[in-house]
Amino acid sequence: MHTGTLYLVPTPLDFGCTHQTPLLECLPQKTIDIAATLSHWVCENAKSHRAFLKRIHELSPLQTPLQSQVMVELPREAHKKGDHQGAFNGKELLQMAMQGHDMGLVCEAGMPAIADPGSSVVRAAHALGIRVRSLVGPSSLMLALASSGMNGQNFSFVGYLPQAQEAKLERLRYLDQWARKSLQTQIFIETPYRNQSMLESLLQTLSAQTRLAVACGLGLPSERIESHLVQVWRERSIKPELKDPCIFLLGT
Amino acid sequence: MHTGTLYLVPTPLDFGCTHQTPLLECLPQKTIDIAATLSHWVCENAKSHRAFLKRIHELSPLQTPLQSQVMVELPREAHKKGDHQGAFNGKELLQMAMQGHDMGLVCEAGMPAIADPGSSVVRAAHALGIRVRSLVGPSSLMLALASSGMNGQNFSFVGYLPQAQEAKLERLRYLDQWARKSLQTQIFIETPYRNQSMLESLLQTLSAQTRLAVACGLGLPSERIESHLVQVWRERSIKPELKDPCIFLLGT
Numbered sequence: 280m281h282t283g284t285l286y287l288v289p290t291p292l293d294f295g296c297t298h299q300t301p302l303l304e305c306l307p308q309k310t311i312d313i314a315a316t317l318s319h320w321v322c323e324n325a326k327s328h329r330a331f332l333k334r335i336h337e338l339s340p341l342q343t344p345l346q347s348q349v350m351v352e353l354p355r356e357a358h359k360k361g362d363h364q365g366a367f368n369g370k371e372l373l374q375m376a377m378q379g380h381d382m383g384l385v386c387e388a389g390m391p392a393i394a395d396p397g398s399s400v401v402r403a404a405h406a407l408g409i410r411v412r413s414l415v416g417p418s419s420l421m422l423a424l425a426s427s428g429m430n431g432q433n434f435s436f437v438g439y440l441p442q443a444q445e446a447k448l449e450r451l452r453y454l455d456q457w458a459r460k461s462l463q464t465q466i467f468i469e470t471p472y473r474n475q476s477m478l479e480s481l482l483q484t485l486s487a488q489t490r491l492a493v494a495c496g497l498g499l500p501s502e503r504i505e506s507h508l509v510q511v512w513r514e515r516s517i518k519p520e521l522k523d524p525c526i527f528l529l530g531t
Numbered sequence: 532m533h534t535g536t537l538y539l540v541p542t543p544l545d546f547g548c549t550h551q552t553p554l555l556e557c558l559p560q561k562t563i564d565i566a567a568t569l570s571h572w573v574c575e576n577a578k579s580h581r582a583f584l585k586r587i588h589e590l591s592p593l594q595t596p597l598q599s600q601v602m603v604e605l606p607r608e609a610h611k612k613g614d615h616q617g618a619f620n621g622k623e624l625l626q627m628a629m630q631g632h633d634m635g636l637v638c639e640a641g642m643p644a645i646a647d648p649g650s651s652v653v654r655a656a657h658a659l660g661i662r663v664r665s666l667v668g669p670s671s672l673m674l675a676l677a678s679s680g681m682n683g684q685n686f687s688f689v690g691y692l693p694q695a696q697e698a699k700l701e702r703l704r705y706l707d708q709w710a711r712k713s714l715q716t717q718i719f720i721e722t723p724y725r726n727q728s729m730l731e732s733l734l735q736t737l738s739a740q741t742r743l744a745v746a747c748g749l750g751l752p753s754e755r756i757e758s759h760l761v762q763v764w765r766e767r768s769i770k771p772e773l774k775d776p777c778i779f780l781l782g783t
Contacts, residue, residue, distance in 0.1 A: 287677045304561040305667045309553075363682040363714060363783070390673050393683035401680035402742075405758045412754070413678040415557045417667045421642050425539045426665040428653035430615040431645035435687040435715070462615060463687070490654075502664070506657045531615070 283376040285404040286383045287391045288314050289416020290331050292498045294388040295471070296523055300498045302334055310414040311339045317383040318343035319375040321400050325350045327387050349375065353396050362396035369403030376409045388524070390418045394436065394468060420466055423494035423526035426504045427464070430530055434464035442473075444480075451484045455529060459489060464530035474521035481527065485509045490530055496523030535628040537656045538635045539643045540566050541668020542583050544750045546640040547723070548775055552750045554586055562666040563591045569635040570595035571627040573652050577602045579639050601627065605648050614648035621655030628661045640776070642670045646688065646720060672718055675746035675778035678756045679716070682782055686716035694725075696732075703736045707781060711741060716782035726773035733779065737761045742782050748775030 289310065291300045302311060314335045322328035328350055332341060341348075357367045376382045386395035390413075404411050424431050440450045454465040469477045474495075481491055492506035503519055505512075506528075512518075541562065543552045554563060566587045574580035580602055584593060593600075609619045628634045638647035642665075656663050676683050692702045706717040721729045726747075733743055744758035755771055757764075758780075 301561075303559060305559055307555060307557055307559050309556040363684060390677050390683075392677045392680070393673055395683070397677075398680050398683050401678065402758070403680075405680055411678045411680075411756055411758075413674040413749070413756075415669045415674070415750070418670050418673040421645055421670040421673055422665040422667070425642050425644045425649075426653060426663045428644070428650050428655075428657055428663075431642075431647070431650050432615060432690045433688065436685065437715075438684045463689075497665070498667070504663055504665075506654070506663075 281379050282407070282409050283379055283381040284410045284412055285373070285376055285401070286313055286317065286381065287401070287411065287413040288383045288385045289390045289414060290385055290388055292388050292417050292419050292524065294327065296496070296499060298499050298501070302338055305417045305498055307415050310416055311335055313414060314383065315339035316342050317381055318348050319380045319382045320348065320350045321353060321372045321382065321384045322350055323353055323385070323387050323396065325352055328385055331385065353400070357396045357399050362398050367399050369400035370407060372400055373403055373407060373409060376404070377407060388419070390416060393418060394420060394438065417498060419497050419524070419526055422497050423492070423504070423528060424464065424466060426494060427492035427506045427528045429464040429490060429492060429506070429528055430462055431464070433462060434466060436466045438467060439469065440467055447480060448484050451480060455485045455489055458530045459486065462531055464528055466526060466528050468526060471522065471524055474525045477527060478518060478521060481529070482509065482512055485529060492528040493519065493521065494526045495519065495521050497526070499523060533631050534659070534661050535631055535633040536662045536664055537625070537628055537653070538565055538569065538633065539653070539663065539665040540635045540637045541642045541666060542637055542640055544640050544669050544671050544776065546579065548748070548751060550751050550753070554590055557669045557750055559667050562668055563587055565666060566635065567591035568594050569633055570600050571632045571634045572600065572602045573605060573624045573634065573636045574602055575605055575637070575639050575648065577604055580637055583637065605652070609648045609651050614650050619651050621652035622659060624652055625655055625659060625661060628656070629659060640671070642668060645670060646672060646690065669750060671749050671776070671778055674749050675744070675780060676716065676718060678746060679744035679758045679780045681716040681742060681744060681758070681780055682714055683716070685714060686718060688718045690719060691721065692719055699732060700736050703732060707737045707741055710782045711738065714783055716780055718778060718780050720778060723774065723776055726777045729779065730770060730773060733781070734761065734764055737781060744780040745771065745773065746778045747771060747773050749778070751775060
């Protein structure tokens, strides 16, 4: 029997934000059209996935009505920070693809399986011989990196930093030294309600000559990208408000 | 005087390929529409940029005729591998933005200033107080990473590897060990005509339990994404042909 294709479907970056980015601002027509043809999904959260499909339907009518769509959620153990170290096997979520249905993989914001869970499902697809196709959409990490002016020819994304204050500062000092030594831009993220305290920790810890960029609310009307040497950040009396999702970057 | 905005405008991934990806497959309508409003550009190569603008014009008429568009090329010294280590100052390319014109920055394929030059211009924009906005479009690195099934919560892009055979193998051995120790996916690229010999070097050098992915011709009808353990790669008698641009990834 023919197996289906696993489409990796990106979503807007406005998850959890009060403003919604129009889909035509952040997704190519083809991504919207393919999303509208699918009826079997692996998602982080079925409720937010239904909300996404409603937005798709406004631009490209869903081939299968929303109430008939089949959605399976990634299990808790595959969620944030976990999808590459746990023992979860994504094969069980791909049964419908083995039966010939095309499937979609989505996360709550941006590219699936990047800075988010989902890689276990993609690995399973390769193991099962299911074709994988990645559709174009927003990657907050790449939008932030391009607009930071930092080295885009050598960079790392390191996920979340430790939460405990001392461990966080130690990690920041390490990333600062490594970025300056290797010229490799270091990118990381933080839970939005901790963004402001992350900025304080950064200004307290980094070398004056390190460049620090913060990309906040990418794609939203409130989008703000600040990229300066740390000494310039320190001289400014007004610090940006970081209520929306942020990407932090440090380098040279 | 009001300064203009510097838009980072992504382009399709088909540069140098015989097939052209329709823009509606890879760019959101907003990216196309904003590109059509701009008349001042910093580009890698004016000739290929004019070809891109002709494709934009077919979907969204250019506000300024092609022959009246102003294009400045990034100097040679800012080109590949060089834009973060040279002494080039991008300020001189942004004079029109200082005079109030919106400007666009483009590279030949994908997101500007990522795996390509342009970061010097973005840094200069921040230094001059010019607003920077990054538009959505394809990032070959992120499409490849998502579809590889490798760790997308911790990864590095390291650019090109050394060309000399011994230095290349030594670098591969280092990346292999580091990827396995740190669980950090390692991503790199190669000049297309060397892709096939890179694949041979990889199969010769990597540990049997390392996962190797090759994403070839992303967005083209010939797109092919293969992701397997090295021992599985070695057992296969047929190796893929890698004539189109490729992204290589190794990890766990």
